[in-house]
Amino acid sequence: MNDKRNIIFGRLLAIATVLGDRVFDKKVPSISSIYMDKIGREPAKTIEAIHRKLLDYAHKFGPEEIALLDMFGDQISELDMEDFDNIPLDKEYQLHYYKQKADMFVGVAEAAEIMGWTKQYVSEYRRRGLFPEPMQLLASGPIWFRQQILDYKATKESNRNS
Known part of the structure; x- marks a missing residue:
C-alpha cells in the first residue's frame, strides 16, 4: 500500500x-x-x-x-x-x-522553544497582551496552533529587520 x-x-x-x-x-x-x-x-x-x-x-x-x-x-x-x-x-x-x-498544537514550553525564549518570557508577553491569543485554555495552560507562533516569530523578526 x-x-x-x-x-x-x-x-x-x-x-x-x-x-x-x-x-x-x-x-x-x-x-x-x-x-x-x-x-x-x-x-x-x-x-x-x-x-x-x-x-x-x-x-x-x-x-x-x-x-x-x-x-x-x-x-x-x-x-x-x-x-x-x-x-x-x-x-x-x-x-x-x-x-x-x-x-498542530503547542503549549508554553514549545512556544518558548520556537521563539528562542524562556517559558517565563512567553508567559510575561502573554500577560502583557503582546503574545498571540491562545486557541484554547486548558487546565495545564494555554495552547496555540503551531503556525500561530511561527507567524508571530516571523512578524517579530521582520519588524526587527525593518
Whole structure:
C-alpha cells in the first residue's frame, strides 16, 4: 500500500476534525467520530463529504479556520491524482491522524522553544497582551496552533529587520 497516501488521508482527517471542532454547533458530532472508519473504507468519497460538511460552516471561518482550510488544501495538493480514489487505506492512516493532531498544537514550553525564549518570557508577553491569543485554555495552560507562533516569530523578526 502507498504510505504517502495513508499519511495524507490521516492528516486530512486530523485537520478537518480540528476545523470542525472549531466551527460546528455543540450538538454536532466531531468529524473523526463520524468519518474515522469510513475514510479507511472509501477515502476519496469520505474526504469529499467532509469538505462539503465543513463548507456548510464557512460563514463561521475566521483567520485560524482559513489557515486550517489552507492546510487541508496543501495536503490534498500533495496527493497524486491517481491516489485520490476509494481503494481502502491501511490502518496506518490512523497513526498519521493522531500524529498530525499532536503536531498542530503547542503549549508554553514549545512556544518558548520556537521563539528562542524562556517559558517565563512567553508567559510575561502573554500577560502583557503582546503574545498571540491562545486557541484554547486548558487546565495545564494555554495552547496555540503551531503556525500561530511561527507567524508571530516571523512578524517579530521582520519588524526587527525593518
